[in-house]
Amino acid sequence: MNILDKAIAAISPEKGLKRVAARQRLKIINSGYSNYGASHTKKSLLGWLYSGGSAKEDIQENLATLRQRSRDLYMGVPLATGAVKTCRTNVVGGGLRLKSQVDYEVLGISEEEASKLESKIEREFALWADSPACDIERLDNFYELQQLAFLNWLMSGDVIVTLPVTKRINMPYDLRICLIEADRLSNPAGNTNPRIVGGVEVNEAGEVVAYHISTHHPLSFEAIETKWTRVEAYGAKTGRRNVLHVMNRERIGQRRGVPFLAPVIEALKQLGRYTDAELVAAVVSGMFTVFIEKESASSETALGEIIPEEQQVDSADDGTLELAPGAIIDLNEGEKAKELNPGRPNTAFDGFVIAICRQIGAALEIPYELLVKNFNASYSASRGALLEAWKMFKMYRTWLANDFCQPIFEEWLAEAIAKGRIPAPGFFADPIMRKAYCGAEWNGPAQGLLNPVQEVTAAEKRVANGFSTRDRETMELTGGDFYKNVQQLKREEQLMKEVRNIAEEANSK
Structure with a gap:
């Protein structure tokens, strides 16, 4: 009741009561979404606790927890591991391969000349990409780095890539790929600049201008002083891309990526706990143990084979009682053994797990059949599941090619042309000529x-x-x-x- 209603009620209680009743009726008579999803009066929605914020509050402030939980699921829950690896294997496989596609019409050359140029570009690129020399750590070649980058993209939400230049023996190209884990892209200690969010700095227009990368992993236990390096997104004079930020945005204004498993973290964890509990119960139910009751206390060793200490699960804890298959255990006076039948294996286990897996697969866009590698349905159903999955795989492949493979290829091609290993007149003079030379397709494993x-x-x-x-x-x-x-x-x-x-x-x- 507002001030006006209170004043009217004081003068005329009858009219005041009518005004209050009219206001209550207005609340009930909703229209549009207020009668459905936005209703505040329906009993089905009264217990809905909700709140919302910008991409910074909803995503950025929760990323540290989401990353660590996603990695924990990947390392310990088989279904989560399978989902991530299924996506990695189908999207990247052995690596996306370059198929040069120069625009010979723009370049003013014949198809035959274009074919020869494409073959030379692919041959020179293979010299660099097939060698671990392209990796700043000198461990993986270009195709293995694709797998590593994509796997970390799925687990952490994004991957940072820098393109340093270093010389190496027997390698004519100096371009190197440096992968940086998402945690190292962070706000400098004591940062008060509101334009730096999650280590990503923007200008007044919202354009990304720099990245702040720590020299020390924030989750490492090493006692090393952490410092931050500000790396400009593009070179001030050349416009060269200094940093590649591989991520997939889902909100406007979002600066950091969300892990692939984020929407199903709770379901995966609970399913993992349920599976572990069922496994333990099945093991216990398989240990048929006989207990012997005695009317008086006995100090004799129990009949049957006692569990050797080296076979005990927790031999250091004297309070732990352990069972063994076929063991015969004595009981003291007054003690009774009650039969425990856990009823395992649980007949409802498979159906319940399948139902949860279907929901998880729907959220991750991986059909159940592909998620658990179980193709017991009809041919048309299995084919439909694969076709749906490949829509998602192709989308991710396109993103990886656009955000990772193509930019790196363009930087490599610029170096190859600058060093005279590939003839490309007009490459540095005209942007349209540069684009014509950089045309490429990235092909991965087939369906x-x-x-x-x-x-x-x-x-x-x-x-x-x-x-x-x-x-x-x-x-x-x-x-x-x-x-x-x-x-x-x-x-x-x-x-x-x-x-x-x-x-x-x-x-x-």
């Missing part, structure tokens, strides 16, 4: 075939009707290269022709 005969026949019909090309179908069916296949087939046919001629000559003699 599996449930029925190869039907799917190959469908591919033939698509090509025959102009819906697709042989090059694209080859890439999608086998992950291969149509032109290289044709060249190899040409050599093989020539060889087989020579063998047949030799055989015919031998038979004629």
Whole structure:
């Protein structure tokens, strides 16, 4: 009741009561969303505790907990490990491979010249990418770094990549890839600048201008002083990308990525606990132990084999009682043994786990069949599950290619052209020429075939009707290269022709 209602009620209680009743009726008569999801009067929604904030409050302030819990699930819950690795294997596999696609029309060259240039670019890139020399730590090649970057992207929400330049023996290229774990991108100690969020600095327009990277991992136990290095996002003179921030945003204004498992952390943890409890119960139920009651106390050793100390789970704790398969245990006077039947294996376990796995798979866009590698349904159902999963895999592959592979390739190509190893007139003079030289496709592992005969026949019909090309179908069916296949087939046919001629000559003699 507001001040006006109180004043009216003091003068005329009857009118005041009518005003209060009218206000209550207005609250009940909702319209639009206020009658559904935004209702404050429905009993089904009265117990809903909710609150919201900007991307900073909702995401950034919870990232440290989300990262550590996601990593813990990856290391200890099989279903979480399987979900992350399934995504990694199908998106990256053995690595996304370069297929150079220069725009010969812009460059003013013939198709044959463009094909030769593309082959040279791919050959030179393989020299650098196939060697661990491309890694600043000199451990992984470019394709293994893709796997590592994507795996950390899934677990931590984002990955930081810097592109330092160092010289190495027997390697003509100086570009190096340095992967940095997400935790090291953080606000400097004592930071009061509101434009630095999660180590990402923006200007007044909201453009990312710098990254603040710590020299020491914040979760490490090493007693080392932590310092921060401010790395500009782009070179002031050249515009070169100094930092690649591999992440997927889900909110406007978001500066850091969210771990892949974040929406299902609670479900995965609870399912892991339930699975562990069922496993322990099943093991206990398998230990058939006999207890012997005595009317008087006995100091004799129990009948049967006593559990050896080295086989005990917790031999240091005298208060721990352990069971063993087939053991016979004496009891003291007045003690009774009560049979304990845990009823394991639990008949409802499988159905419950399947139901939870379906929900987890729906949230992660990984169908249940693929999540648990169980294809017991019909052909059409299994194929439908794979097709749905591959929509997500292709989307992630595109993101990885755009945010990681392509920028690194462009930096490498600039170095190769600057050093004269690849001829590219106009590359540094005209942005459209630069883009024409940098054209590329990144091909990864192909989708599996449930029925190869039907799917190959469908591919033939698509090509025959102009819906697709042989090059694209080859890439999608086998992950291969149509032109290289044709060249190899040409050599093989020539060889087989020579063998047949030799055989015919031998038979004629």
